[in-house]
Amino acid sequence: MKTNPGRFFEDYRLGETIVHAVPRTLSGGERALYHALYPARGALYSSDDFARACGLPAAPLDDLIAFHTVFGKTVPDISLNAVANLGYAEGRWLAPVWPGDTLRSESTVIGLKENSNGKSGVVWVRTRGLNQRGEAVLEYVRWVMVRKNRATPAPEPVVPDLQSVVPATALTVPAGLDFRNYDFTLAGEPHRWGDYALGEKIDHVDGVTVEEAEHMLATRLWQNTAKVHFDATFREDGKRLIYGGHVISLARALSFNGLANAQMIVALNGGAHANPCFAGDTVKAWSEVLDRAETAAPGVGALRLRLVAVKQGAEPFALRDEAGKYRPEVLLDLDYWALVPR
Template sequence: MKTNPGRFFEDYRLGEVIAHAVPRTVSGGERALYHALYPARHAFYSSDEFARASGLSAAPIDDLIAFHIVFGKTVPDISLNAVANLGYAEGRWLKPVWPGDTLRSESEVIGLKENSNRNSGVVWVRTRGLNQRDEAVMDYVRWVMVRKRDPAASAPDTAIPKLAPTVAAADLVVPEGLNFTRYDFTLAGEPHRWGDYAMGEKIDHVDGVTVEESEHMLATRLWQNTAKVHFDATNREDGRRLIYGGHVISLARALSFNGLANAQMIVALNAGAHANPCFSGDTVRAWSEVLDKAETPAPGVGALRLRLVAVKHGAEPFAVKGEDGKYRRNVLLDLDYWALVPM
């Protein structure tokens, strides 16, 4: 058989390193399509001149474009037969990605656990995105629930990795040369500096975006994400295509501009959960909470640790979990990340 049915849970081995196929050379086309798909307006990724005034040679590719490309490479080997992508941890953006860079991905299996129903199991992988010089541009851990080929098949021994709850502020990587001492708040769109945000502050980002079938399908193809649940309507009993979780992340991040326009660069992903499924027709709204603040060695550059929550229209404001400790039905995404802001 020459076709590839994808890996099932019993096919993974602890410590295995998987080199993912099909490197991708990035161009300005990815940026244009990204900004067409999402209401992305952060000045740092929109203007070469703004980025030059901030100490870089030009505007790099949006941080989430790099994430989507690196993630998409992994899907045929990690989540083609996924039930759901469950979470993220220990993610760091290590180098800017520029038009002309070629990205590839590799993943190490760091954890395995069969589910009690024996129909599926959870696979933990640490993925690295590398450029054409074999430099790591980002790495992160994610875990995904994967179907078994045969429920009666023996499963790998259980091994659950111990993951850090957050990326320490001292471990954040600030791009070489970044300097916000000449930051233009007028061009950026808001006057709010690092010192204007208080820990515990919550920000309603006000706006909403209704998910269209055509847009999420275009986005998933753009990132070469081949997971069956996103494409094949017969793959789910309800006959609905599940929206790629990264699409929700990018929508929420773009919506966060209203209140966090100066949170220019995502540099770390502490944790994340796709709490409930998103489908075409859902209207996504977002709010953020300031969890922590840190200074960086770069001139004029501070860091905010932010909790970004995406919800369906009609969700109770600033509510995440019920009294039972479970996510409320209208919560789509709960993301914990570090972003760089001017001081």
């Protein structure tokens, strides 16, 4: 058999490292498509001149371009036969990605637990994205519910003990980054690190209706081959599931209105795709300030933010119901650190 049906739950072994195909060289084309697909307009990722004024040699590629590229490499080996992508933890952006860089991915299996129905199980992997010099540019843990293909004994369950928050002391600030000469007018908003209060909630106001064609173009762009995103016969309801990363990028771009100066994502503390998103849903977003931290870089502070994506019909700032479950309108609950001028 020369074709690849993808891995099923029983095919994973604790501790194994999977080297994913295929390396990908990124260019300004990915940036242009990213900015076309999402209303992304962060100044640091849009302008070489703005980036140079902030101490960088040029504008790096958007942090989520790196994430989607690294993630997409893993899909044929990790989530081709997934029921759902369940969550993220311990994510860190370790170095900027520049046009011309080539990224590849590798994942280590750090946890396995068969579900009680015996038809699926949860796989935890720690993934690293590496550039052409073998330097890690990104790492994160994710866990996925994967189908079983045959009856096999359940493995001894191993659930990894993961940090709930990446410590501020573990954040990587790009070399040379300096916000002392930050141009707030060109960035689009006047709000500094100290202007955000703990517990403050921000309604980002704008919304984007998800289109089938745009979602499939985006998912192909990141070479994500998961069947649930393309094959309408793969789900009983006949719907293509919108790639969760598409929702992340939409919400992140929408958060510009109120968080225009949250320039760089440097850590992903946790995240959950709370409910499925389908074509025709209108995505809106709100954020909550969870923490603040200083960094050693001149003029640079860090904000820990909760980014919540919701669809039409959601109540303002409503996240969970009385039973503690995500409300049905909530699509995404993401906890991350971003760098902000002080």
